[in-house]
Amino acid sequence: DVVMTQSPLSLPVTLGQPASISCRSTQGLVHRDGNTYLTWLHQRPGHSPRRLIYKISNRDSGVPDRFSGSGSGTDFTLKISRVEAEDVGVYYCMQGTHWPWTFGQGTKVEIK
Amino acid sequence: QVQLVQSGAEVKEPGASVKVSCKASGYSFSGQFMHWVRHVPGQGLEWMGRITLDNGDTKYAQKFQGRVTMTRAPSITTVYMDLSDLRSDDTAIYYCTRDNYYSIDYWGQGTLVTVSS
Numbered sequence: 001d002v003v004m005t006q007s008p009l010s011l012p013v014t015l016g017q018p019a020s021i022s023c024r025s026t027q028g029l030v031h032r033d034g035n036t037y038l039t040w041l042h043q044r045p046g047h048s049p050r051r052l053i054y055k056i057s058n059r060d061s062g063v064p065d066r067f068s069g070s071g072s073g074t075d076f077t078l079k080i081s082r083v084e085a086e087d088v089g090v091y092y093c094m095q096g097t098h099w100p101w102t103f104g105q106g107t108k109v110e111i112k
Numbered sequence: 113q114v115q116l117v118q119s120g121a122e123v124k125e126p127g128a129s130v131k132v133s134c135k136a137s138g139y140s141f142s143g144q145f146m147h148w149v150r151h152v153p154g155q156g157l158e159w160m161g162r163i164t165l166d167n168g169d170t171k172y173a174q175k176f177q178g179r180v181t182m183t184r185a186p187s188i189t190t191v192y193m194d195l196s197d198l199r200s201d202d203t204a205i206y207y208c209t210r211d212n213y214y215s216i217d218y219w220g221q222g223t224l225v226t227v228s229s
Contacts, residue, residue, distance in 0.1 A: 031214065035214070037213075037214035037215060039215045039216065041216075048207060048219040048220065048221055048222055049157070049207075049219050050219070051212075051215065051216060051217050051218075054212070054213075054215040054217075055215070060217070092156065092157055094157070094215070094216070096214035096215050096216075097214065099171065100159050100173040100174070101147070101159040102159065103156050103157040103158070103159070104156065105156045106156050106157075
């Protein structure tokens with residue numbers, strides 16, 4: 001199985017400051033169709049996860065543009081340009097290129 | 113809008129089975145897949161398997177092979193996940209999720225399954 005490793009696992013941030021989360025996979029995530037199926041999810045306390053970004057860098061409808069995704073191959077990053085209070089929670093990366101689909105361990109973002 | 117509404121919390125004894133339902137609305141079942149993902153307390157998210165809504169074909173994670181069964185009832189746009197021979201480490205929140213081109217875009221509200229004697 002493809003192992004997804006996130007860092008850091010805990011990220012205290014100051015409101016208005018940037019934040020960055022890394023996600024690395026043990027295998028390349030380029031699908032035979034040429035796409036890279038790397039997704040970022042956000043889960044607020046007491047809620048179901050919500051998708052933020054798919055195929056590395058495509059933001060879902062309604063996702064603020066302070067969120068951006070980048071990367072290629074086995075190395076991916078989620079960036080928040082200016083953290084707001086509603087951004088707290090756990091962020092997960094997920095790969096849908098290889099079976100079984102797998103998730104990172106999660107990165108908990110909290111306000112300092 | 114897309115909604116996935118799951119059945120309520122369950123408490124089961126070890127060795128029992130549980131069946132969780134997920135009612136979908138706001139989109140067409142045709143050509144779609146549904147995945148089940150669980151979240152074990154203190155651990156991360158775990159993909160369990162997928163069902164093709166047109167024909168019922170399934171693909172399960174090896175870890176759950178032989179214990180999980182995913183089915184669907186297209187007439188009522190509902191999918192089901194049956195997990196048998198429950199153990200204490202199956203205590204988790206179980207989510208149905210909608211497939212969106214090798215990704216997951218919508219999640220149900222989750223169903224807490226507690227396995228305890």
